[in-house]
Amino acid sequence: MSMRGGSAISLPGDDLDSMETGTVLRAGVRVMARGSLGYRIATPLSIIAGLINGSTMVFSAVAIGWATDHLIIPAFTDAEVPARSWWIALGAIAGVSLLRVITIVTRAVAAAYVQYGNQASTRRALIRQYAKLGVPWHRRHSTGQLLSNVVSDVEVQWAPMQFFAFAMGSVFMLLVALANIARSDWYLAVVALMLVFVVLLANFVYQRVMSPRARDAQRARAAVSSVAHEAIEGEQVIRTLGIVDSESARFVRAAENTRVANTRMSFVSAAFDPFVELAPTATVLVVLLIGSGRVSAGELTVGTLVETIYLFLTMALPLGMIGRFLSILPLAVVGNKRTASVLDSVDYTQFGTETLAGEKALGVHVEAVRFTYDGALGEAIGPVELRFDAGDVVAVVGATGSGKTTLVRILARLADPDTGIVRYDGIDVRSLADGEIETRVAVVSQTSFLFDDTIRGNVTLGRDIDDLQVWRALDVAEAAEFVRGIPGGLDAAVGKRGASLSGGQRQRIALARGLAGSPSLLILDDATSALDPTVECDVLDNIRREFVSERGGDRRCTVVMTAARKSTVTLADRVLWMNGGVIAASGTHTELLAHYDGYRQIVDAYADGMDIDELDAAGGRS
Numbered sequence: 001m002s003m004r005g006g007s008a009i010s011l012p013g014d015d016l017d018s019m020e021t022g023t024v025l026r027a028g029v030r031v032m033a034r035g036s037l038g039y040r041i042a043t044p045l046s047i048i049a050g051l052i053n054g055s056t057m058v059f060s061a062v063a064i065g066w067a068t069d070h071l072i073i074p075a076f077t078d079a080e081v082p083a084r085s086w087w088i089a090l091g092a093i094a095g096v097s098l099l100r101v102i103t104i105v106t107r108a109v110a111a112a113y114v115q116y117g118n119q120a121s122t123r124r125a126l127i128r129q130y131a132k133l134g135v136p137w138h139r140r141h142s143t144g145q146l147l148s149n150v151v152s153d154v155e156v157q158w159a160p161m162q163f164f165a166f167a168m169g170s171v172f173m174l175l176v177a178l179a180n181i182a183r184s185d186w187y188l189a190v191v192a193l194m195l196v197f198v199v200l201l202a203n204f205v206y207q208r209v210m211s212p213r214a215r216d217a218q219r220a221r222a223a224v225s226s227v228a229h230e231a232i233e234g235e236q237v238i239r240t241l242g243i244v245d246s247e248s249a250r251f252v253r254a255a256e257n258t259r260v261a262n263t264r265m266s267f268v269s270a271a272f273d274p275f276v277e278l279a280p281t282a283t284v285l286v287v288l289l290i291g292s293g294r295v296s297a298g299e300l301t302v303g304t305l306v307e308t309i310y311l312f313l314t315m316a317l318p319l320g321m322i323g324r325f326l327s328i329l330p331l332a333v334v335g336n337k338r339t340a341s342v343l344d345s346v347d348y349t350q351f352g353t354e355t356l357a358g359e360k361a362l363g364v365h366v367e368a369v370r371f372t373y374d375g376a377l378g379e380a381i382g383p384v385e386l387r388f389d390a391g392d393v394v395a396v397v398g399a400t401g402s403g404k405t406t407l408v409r410i411l412a413r414l415a416d417p418d419t420g421i422v423r424y425d426g427i428d429v430r431s432l433a434d435g436e437i438e439t440r441v442a443v444v445s446q447t448s449f450l451f452d453d454t455i456r457g458n459v460t461l462g463r464d465i466d467d468l469q470v471w472r473a474l475d476v477a478e479a480a481e482f483v484r485g486i487p488g489g490l491d492a493a494v495g496k497r498g499a500s501l502s503g504g505q506r507q508r509i510a511l512a513r514g515l516a517g518s519p520s521l522l523i524l525d526d527a528t529s530a531l532d533p534t535v536e537c538d539v540l541d542n543i544r545r546e547f548v549s550e551r552g553g554d555r556r557c558t559v560v561m562t563a564a565r566k567s568t569v570t571l572a573d574r575v576l577w578m579n580g581g582v583i584a585a586s587g588t589h590t591e592l593l594a595h596y597d598g599y600r601q602i603v604d605a606y607a608d609g610m611d612i613d614e615l616d617a618a619g620g621r622s
């Protein structure tokens with residue numbers, strides 16, 4: 001069996017290749033600065049702690065230099081060391097150490113607060129945005145991409161924040177250290193400047209070498225999750241088609257690519273880290289060489305030389321830290337671009353302010369509607385002109401691909417037509433207020449998604465629906481009997497995606513969910529396809545009796561169902577025959593059967609073996 005395509009995953013918004021290193025740096029620092037602004041206490045706290053911590057490294061060097069001149073040298077020359085000097089040295093070293101501990105803890109806690117706070121708020125913003133963005137936007141973006149936006153993109157976007165205050169403190173420490181060395185000796189200051197220059201240059205090279213590798217690793221990780229996500233989603237297909245081995249091989253390839261990409265990254269840091277660690281230590285030899293000559297010439301004290309050497313040795317830490325910060329900045333820029341591409345999207349569903357009066361069935365009017373899917377060559381439907389009176393029970397019949405699902409999606413405003421208008425009770429659906437359609441229209445589709453919750457939870461979905469209404473909806477959906485038979489009844493957990501139920505049972509729970517909100521327009525898109533014809537007839541009759549029939553003169557619900565089985569279409573007041581995206585004919589089942597060969601062929605092709613008379617006897621109408 002041939003293997004399916006490779007696992008190369010593209011990262012939209014990942015145009016890092018075209019960006020200069022300087023531009024990436026500026027963009028990255030801007031992201032960090034913007035993220036810091038929202039934290040009025042934690043940000044200044046982490047920066048101040050970072051700056052103080054940077055200074056403490058210089059203080060330590062000064063204290064050690066002072067102790068060398070005032071304690072160690074006099075000890076060698078048998079000179080008297082006043083007790084005060086010992087106390088000063090002890091106090092300075094202990095004080096600086098304590099300050100370092102406090103600032104390290106403060107900096108780490110405050111930086112974590114800012115980093116994880118930003119992660120959480122970006123994730124919240126993304127989730128809010130996903131909810132706001134319209135169905136067309138969601139159709140253009142895969143589940144894997146949405147997941148990777150909200151998980152790994154957010155993570156890499158804010159990862160450098162943990163080093164931001166540290167890196168700022170490190171730059172400050174380097175400046176103070178350079179000033180301190182320059183104050184003592186210009187020759188040594190030049191050596192220090194050269195060291196900083198060489199290490200920063202090495203960092204620059206490191207960034208250039210590391211960036212593409214880091215990006216490859218990020219792509220490889222995304223590929224692993226995408227393959228895993230697809231395999232979990234398609235588990236049943238994979239098992240039934242016997243392609244477990246090829247799917248496993250695909251996963252192993254993706255995992256292997258990740259291993260290789262990560263290892264290539266490790267090679268670069270393995271070569272770079274010792275350099276950054278050892279460069280200051282190696283420079284100490286130069287400092288010793290120059291410094292000892294300056295001490296002999298009486299232009300430098302031993303204490304100052306020791307202080308300078310100590311400074312060089314401690315410089316390894318801030319230089320390494322700046323390097324680490326810079327090395328993950330490019331990925332933060334990529335992460336930010338990817339999350340921003342979602343957050344800046346304005347592909348929202350537009351709402352108006354109109355509301356629908358009363359609770360009765362909705363009349364639906366479709367005027368000159370046309371619709372083409374993004375990237376499709378031709379129109380999916382159009383022009384479509386329709387009128388359903390309140391309380392009509394309508395079946396939409398047509399060959400596969402004739403546009404039934406597209407039509408009912410437009411009726412429920414899951415998509416807006418390119419041209420034309422859909423009206424409920426005369427009101428353009430686009431001028432209805434947000435939430436108005438959801439409370440009055442229920443859509444039940446063929447793929448009945450159930451949450452990993454109880455039966456009650458799946459029917460109510462957190463809406464204000466009591467058990468009486470739940471049982472009524474289950475009764476109408478012919479689900480009450482089997483729910484009563486399940487241990488736990490309404491409280492029984494259905495498992496992941498309703499795994500503990502059969503396909504037909506799942507469909508009936510999904511149907512009950514649609515009915516429980518007492519909709520004024522019920523749209524069933526092949527929603528009874530998993531039921532046997534007898535049960536399907538019972539369900540549709542129940543719906544007609546309980547949800548459509550007149551109450552004080554008003555019908556309560558208009559029903560539109562896509563179907564092909566005779567058992568469904570014969571129960572409708574009216575049948576629409578769709579062909580090639582247009583309504584080819586409209587009338588009762590008997591009329592269409594009598595006058596349209598194409599219609600008869602479709603219905604016969606889907607014939608379920610149940611005789612038409614049998615259906616009539618079961619309560620159907622034609």
Ligand SMILES: Nc1ncnc2c1ncn2[C@@H]1O[C@H](COP(=O)(O)OP(=O)(O)OP(=O)(O)O)[C@@H](O)[C@H]1O
Pocket residue numbers: 139373374375376379380398399400401402403404405406407
């Ligand atoms: N997301 C999409 N992108 C592009 N074209 C699409 C998309 N969904 C459907 N189409 C096309 O639009 C046309 C109508 O599809 P639709 O799903 O409405 O048909 P249908 O009658 O419901 O089919 P079926 O009975 O097989 O569900 C078809 O030609 C189909 O290929």
